[in-house]
Amino acid sequence: MSTNSDAAKGGEIWDAIIIGGGPAGSIAALALAKRGRRVIVLEKAEFPRFHIGESFLPATFDRLKELGLEPALRELPHVPKFGAEFAMGNGGTHLEIEFADGFCPCDETFNIERSLLDTMLLKEAARGGAEIRQPATVKQILSMADGDVRIQTDAGEIRGRYLLDCSGQQTVVGRHLGTRKNADEPHLRKVAYFSQFENVWRPSGRKQGQPLIAMMEEGWFWMIPLNERVTSVGVVLDADVAKSVLQKENLKPDQMLAWGIARCPAVNGRMTQAVGRPMNNVLADFSYRCRPYAGEGYFLIGDAATFMDPIFSTGVSVAVNGAMAVAKYVDDILAGRISAARARKRYISHLEESTGTLFQIIRQYYDHSFRELFLNGTGPLQVHKAVIGVLAGNVFPRPPWKLRWRLRFFDFLVKWNRKKQLVPRRRRFSLLKSDPTPIDPSIPAASGRAIPAVAEIQAGS
Ligand SMILES: Cc1cc2nc3c(=O)[nH]c(=O)nc-3n(C[C@H](O)[C@H](O)[C@H](O)COP(=O)(O)OP(=O)(O)OC[C@H]3O[C@@H](n4cnc5c(N)ncnc54)[C@H](O)[C@@H]3O)c2cc1C
Structure with missing residues (x-):
């Protein structure tokens, strides 16, 4: 697929070049195009294509609604999702949570086949004014500096002012810079x-x-x-x-x-x-980080930045929320409203703070004491509402204070429960x-x- 091809002719310098047309790439493209920016997406695969990652947090749905995508989404076969169910593998203990019960201004999201969702999102980006080249593979990064980036594709060189790496687990920029590091914690392998x-x-x-x-x-x-x-x-x-x-x-x-x-x-x-x-x-082996998440001329979004463990279905939320943030920063940089250095700092902080909270709860999830407390369903000082708030994705750009202090308190309870029983003990299941x-x-x-x-x-x- 190629759209808006007139605009692409003649040694064009794009405001943003986007590698990858998954959720990160298409949302960044749509959000930038809606701001009147000239943006090109290079996607190597023909769509529809299979992709894992089909269940979402309310924090994804809310962003899609903000972009006016709810009607297009509702036309696709999907299943509305209002919560989740957790159980020990032996089937004995079940906990059902509803997002509406957590600290989160949200209650609903959805599950959907990614082939359908990703195709719709990319089409919407094109409809919004983004140029989509597909199939088009980015082969090499030639140079990256603020206001001037050059990349080599299988169909020639492309120039732009900023490079947004949304290439998913291929981590094109991370590999180019040698910054991709697999998870150091062995239990996350x-x-x-x-x-x-x-x-x-x-x-x-x-x-x-x-x-x-x-x-x-x-x-x-x-x-x-x-x-x-x-x-x-x-x-x-x-x-x-x-x-x-x-x-x-x-x-x-x-x-x-x-x-x-x-x-x-x-x-x-x-x-x-x-x-x-x-x-x-x-x-x-899908857990890694590519720090720093932004540098001269580039921003890393979604899986191209980091990925750890899909236990709480967080990947697409990280991608979509990151894409919206970067679109705003790039627009602000180009309009002279913020310096590139400050925008990078803020985006890095957005990603560190939000994923830091998610990673903390992912790590804890492998701790039996956490599981016992979590499956209990309620806790003092409404601590359970904070956990549900995180599971709903209320962490972008950083969790609100009412979540943060309760999560620290919950961390303390997890440690305490290891030594002294606070809730009914659950049998481990192997x-x-x-x-x-x-x-x-x-x-x-x-x-x-x-x-x-x-x-x-x-x-x-
Ligand atoms: C087992 C498992 C289960 C998961 N379950 C969930 C879940 O339930 N919910 C959830 O939210 N997330 C889940 N995820 C995570 C989710 O799949 C990702 O976080 C999400 O797809 C990230 O979106 P993205 O746009 O960053 O990357 P992607 O969706 O991977 O898109 C990247 C795109 O870039 C393209 N590309 C790559 N290299 C190039 C190149 N050189 N040139 C041009 N194009 C290129 C690719 O073809 C691809 O289309 C799961 C992940 C795993 C491993």
């Missing part, structure tokens, strides 16, 4: 195994869109209703555990999901009638120690709607 199924049991009515997150010692499962028939099911495991299971059980990576489902009552209890592809897909209940993985998908095979996902994501 994870592998995800996932597929799609039909006929998975789900609650009805207002709760039908709430994802189930099932916890175990070795990681966690997700079950996300994507539309009225299809549910995305996946498991995230510690990389070391996954490696040893593969060896001991003589499994192939694409058989891991079935192995895990069979051992997790909270999940397999909902899949007795499920039909789906017998093999799963794999994404490994997949490795659990007996398998086989589900039949050999039934083909009812509608033939298979997601692409492993190699395609890794190459395209």
Whole structure:
């Protein structure tokens, strides 16, 4: 796809060059175009394309509404989401949360297939006035300075005033600068195994869109209703555990999901009638940071900046909120309302403060004491409302004070509960120690709607 091609001719200097047309890229493009800026998006894949990451926080939906995208979104097959459900893997303890009960001016969001959402967002960016080149691959960064950036694409050189890297896990600028660093905490080294199924049991009515997150010692499962028939099911495991299971059980990576489902009552209890592809897909080692998140001539947005763990479905919110912030900063820089150095400082602080809070709660999630307190559902001084506020994404550009002090208090409670019991103790659940209940993985998908095979996902994501 190429639009507005007249504007692109003749050695054009764009206000912003955007690498990647995922949520970060298309939202940044649309927000800049709406401000009257000349912006070009270079997306290497043909859309629609499969992408993992289909459940969102209210903080995503709110930004899409601000951009006037709610009607276009509601036309696509999606499932409204008002909360989420958390359980121990043995199925014993469940907690249902509603976003409306947290400290967050929001209550609703949605789950949707990314192929549909990303295609719609990119089309809306084009409709808003952005130039979209697709397929177009950025091959090399030639130079980056404030007001003057040059990049090499498979169709020639492009010049602009600012470069917005929205290339997702490809981290084009991070790799160019050598700043991409994998997560240093070993327990954040994870592998995800996932597929799609039909006929998975789900609650009805207002709760039908709430994802189930099932916890175990070795990681966690997700079950996300994507539309009225299809549910995305996946498991995230510690990389070391996954490696040893593969060896001991003589499994192939694409058989891991079935192995895990069979051992997790909270999940397999909902899949007795499920039909789906017998093999799963794999994404490994997806946690990293590319600091600094902005420098001379460039801003990193979404996964191109950082990614840690998708446990609370935060990735697209980080991307979309970052994209809106950068669009404003770039517009302000170009209009002379702010210096580039100050804009960078503010954006870096936006990303550090918001993702810092998210990362803190992600780290805690792997602590059994946190799980006990969290599953308790309520706590003193409305501390649970602060946790729900974070899970709703009320952290951009930084969490409000009423969340911050309660989160510190919650941190204290987590430490205290380790030593002295504050809430009912929950039994730990381990997949490795659990007996398998086989589900039949050999039934083909009812509608033939298979997601692409492993190699395609890794190459395209
Ligand atoms: C297992 C797992 C589960 C997840 N679940 C969720 C979830 O439930 N909710 C959620 O919000 N997030 C989830 N995420 C995270 C989510 O997928 C990402 O955070 C989100 O896609 C980031 O959007 P983005 O626009 O930054 O990057 P992307 O969506 O990856 O878009 C980047 C785009 O850049 C393009 N590109 C790359 N290199 C080039 C190049 N050289 N030239 C041109 N184009 C290029 C790519 O083709 C791609 O289209 C999950 C992630 C994982 C690993």
